[in-house]
Amino acid sequence: MKRIVGLLILALFYMSVAAQSGFTMWQIPSHVNTIGNSYVFRTDKGRVIVMDGGTKDETLFLKGFIAALGNEVEAWIVSHPHDDHIGALTAILENPQGMRIHKIYHSRFSTDLLNAEADAAKSTIEFYNVLDTSHIEVINLTKPGLTVKIDGLNFKILSVTNEELRINPYNNSSMIVRVWDKRKSIVFLGDAGVECGNKVLNSPYRKELDCDYLQVAHHGQQGCSEQFYKMIHFNACLWSTPSWVWNNDQGKGTNTGNLKTFETRRWMDEIGIKEHHVTWRDGLFMLN
Ligand SMILES: [Fe+2]
Known part of the structure; x- marks a missing residue:
């Protein structure tokens, strides 16, 4: 009897914890050990x-993941x-195979910015x-500040396209997005470069980077x-990072390449971050 009561108390505890969560997030690992940045929320x-x-090479796994959740996406943030x-996303829009997407949020590049990186323009x-022929509602963000609430999940756009930043132009036009519920908050920096990060750091949205x-x-x-990392406050890191980036290994051994991952890892150690979720090492990470 005591055991049953104990189990019931435990079940009620977990149910109450789950009830407080406005969303579950999954950090999607790469099944081809590449650099895709991919997160799914329910x-x-x-x-x-x-x-x-x-990436396009990661489409199959993502499609299966979304299909298992009902094959319907309320909002897709780029x-x-x-x-x-x-x-x-491009591959899915070209051939949705039954997946329904209701809204896409992005910050569209001008033709000038788009052509600032010849390799990426195509x-x-x-x-x-x-996107233009998809018949999906597209929200083009031209300034930061938009807040959206979908059930228990909130997201806010802290940064949009920075047309004036022509150093590292695509990355420096990353949308920075804060996602939160009553229990947790996550900030997605995308591929923000130094200038993009510093711009938000010096903006009215500074506090929302914490x-x-x-x-x-x-x-x-x-x-x-x-x-940037040393001025904001956070408790854990999400790394959408394949093994060769994490180890800075382009075929000649650990830390022999020209990537700066070890530098970032050192900063995180200096800040005192102990909790890291790395796609290549930890696989699928679920946050509730
Ligand atoms: Fe990237």
């Missing part, structure tokens, strides 16, 4: 929201149009073309500055 009422979605962020144009979980910019290297 609200307390069962609606699905996606952040980015990863940080910026680099292929590792919009590749899977896939960006492909994405915009398929969070429980921080998606480390640009897959963990050459993103925001040391000063």
Whole structure:
């Protein structure tokens, strides 16, 4: 009898904890060990929201994941149009195979900005073309500040396209997005570079960069500055980072490449962050 009462108390405890959560988030690992940035949310009422979605090569896994949640996406948020962020979404829009997407939030690049990176322009144009013919409602954000509430999940846009920043132009036009419920907050930096991060740091949205979980910019290297990370407050890191980026290993051994991941990892140690969720190492991470 005592055992049954104990189990009932435990079940009630877990139910009450679950009831307080406005959403569940999954950090989606890459099944091909590449740099896709991909997060899926399910609200307390069962609606699905996606952040980015990863590369074209990662489409199959993402499609299966979304299908298992009902194959219907309430809102899809796009940080910026680099292929590792919009590749899977482009493939899905080209061939939805029954997936329904209600709204897409992004900050559209001008033709000038789009052409500022010759390598990226082709896939960006492909994405915009398929977006324009998709018949999906597209919310084009031209200034920060929009707050959206979907069931128990809230998100706020802290940064949009920075047309004036032509250093590292695509990454520096990453949308920075804060997502939260009553229990937790997450800030997604996308691939924000030094200038993009500092701009938000010096904006009215500075305080909203403080969070429980921080998606480390640009897959963990050459993103925001040391000063940026050391000025904001956060408790844990989300890394959408393949093994070769995490280890800075481009085929010749650990830390022999030209990536700056070890520098970012050192900053996090200096800040005192103990909780890290790394896609290549930890697989699927679920946050409730
Ligand atoms: Fe990226």
